[in-house]
Amino acid sequence: MWPFSSSTPSPAPSAGASACPVDHETRAAYLAANGRAPHPSPWSSSSALPNDREISSIPRHHSSIPSSEASSATAPPPESENWVYPSQAQFFAAMQRKGHNPREEDMRTIVPIHNAVNERAWAQILEWEEGQGGDQCGGPRLASFQGRPKDRTPKAWVKVALGYSPPFDRHDWVVDRCGRQIRYVIDFYSGRTPVPPSTPGVSTNPLHSASYVPSFYLDVRPAVDDFEGVRMRAERLARDWLSWGNKSVRD
Numbered sequence: 412m413w414p415f416s417s418s419t420p421s422p423a424p425s426a427g428a429s430a431c432p433v434d435h436e437t438r439a440a441y442l443a444a445n446g447r448a449p450h451p452s453p454w455s456s457s458s459a460l461p462n463d464r465e466i467s468s469i470p471r472h473h474s475s476i477p478s479s480e481a482s483s484a485t486a487p488p489p490e491s492e493n494w495v496y497p498s499q500a501q502f503f504a505a506m507q508r509k510g511h512n513p514r515e516e517d518m519r520t521i522v523p524i525h526n527a528v529n530e531r532a533w534a535q536i537l538e539w540e541e542g543q544g545g546d547q548c549g550g551p552r553l554a555s556f557q558g559r560p561k562d563r564t565p566k567a568w569v570k571v572a573l574g575y576s577p578p579f580d581r582h583d584w585v586v587d588r589c590g591r592q593i594r595y596v597i598d599f600y601s602g603r604t605p606v607p608p609s610t611p612g613v614s615t616n617p618l619h620s621a622s623y624v625p626s627f628y629l630d631v632r633p634a635v636d637d638f639e640g641v642r643m644r645a646e647r648l649a650r651d652w653l654s655w656g657n658k659s660v661r662d
Contacts, residue, residue, distance in 0.1 A: 460500040460518055465526055469494045469533045472554035472587040494553065496526045528627055532597055535631035536586060539595070539643060548589040555585045566630065567598050576600065583634070593639060598630040 471492045497505070499518035502525070506513040513521075537551070545551040560580045563571075571577045578598040586593045632647075633640040 460498070460503055460515055462498045462500050464498045464501075465496045467494045467496055467526070467533075468530060470550065470552040472552040496529070497522070524627075528599070528629070531627075532582075532584070532629055532631055535629060536584065536595055539631070539633060539647070540586070540588065540593075543588060543643070545588040551586045551588045551593075553584060554587040554592065557583045559583060564596055564598055566632075576602075578630070591639075594634040594636065596632055596634050600628040600630070602626050602628060 471494050499515075499522050502522050503513055503515060503518050533553070540551045543551075558580065559582065562581060563577065564581060567578050567581070578600050580599040582597045582599070584595045584597060586595060633643045635641050635644060
């Protein structure tokens with residue numbers, strides 16, 4: 412798992428201090444989706460890469476804050492902290508340790524993608540959490556997460572059987588809603604979105620009808636391992652069905 416810490420500043424953040432919800436297999440997929448292959452270069456220093464870290468919009472549940480941080484006189488209250496994304500230097504070093512042999516020049520592209528995918532996952536979780544009562548205690552917070560790239564979900568198996576490409580990763584995120592733990596399942600899919608030739612930077616050759624940029628689709632939903640997950644999914648299905656029915660009547 413990737414280092415991903417609280418928003419408490421530290422003089423020299425280490426790559427093993429904490430973790431963020433995208434693992435090294437996912438990072439390798441990001442490289443492939445951007446037309447980059449792992450580069451067979453020798454292990455090298457990432458000292459030239461920036462150490463700046465971006466604070467996410469994802470609130471961090473107090474139970475996931477190490478006691479050393481919680482007891483620090485300079486640390487903000489646990490309820491005010493958000494998860495923090497890795498720097499380019501940390502990202503690069505972690506991939507090297509896992510044997511992916513990345514290139515430093517890829518980091519300015521891959522790290523923003525990594526961050527954006529996490530933000531999108533959290534935004535979709537918030538859509539599920541809307542109206543579920545989390546606002547009574549300041550909103551839902553991410554308590555823990557687990558990368559499970561080799562454990563394909565039943566829904567993913569069905570999609571693959573129907574001819575869709577398999578997800579390149581799967582994560583489980585546990586969200587705390589006022590003391591209640593809700594597990595969410597996230598399947599990550601990659602693809603390419605066509606871009607019109609008129610877009611700046613795209614070839615104007617008339618033989619090229621479109622170029623493509625990498626895109627990611629996230630299938631986010633509560634797990635059905637308890638009644639709460641089943642209830643939430645049933646409510647979403649009913650709401651979508653009614654919305655589709657009303658649209659059909661209007662059309």
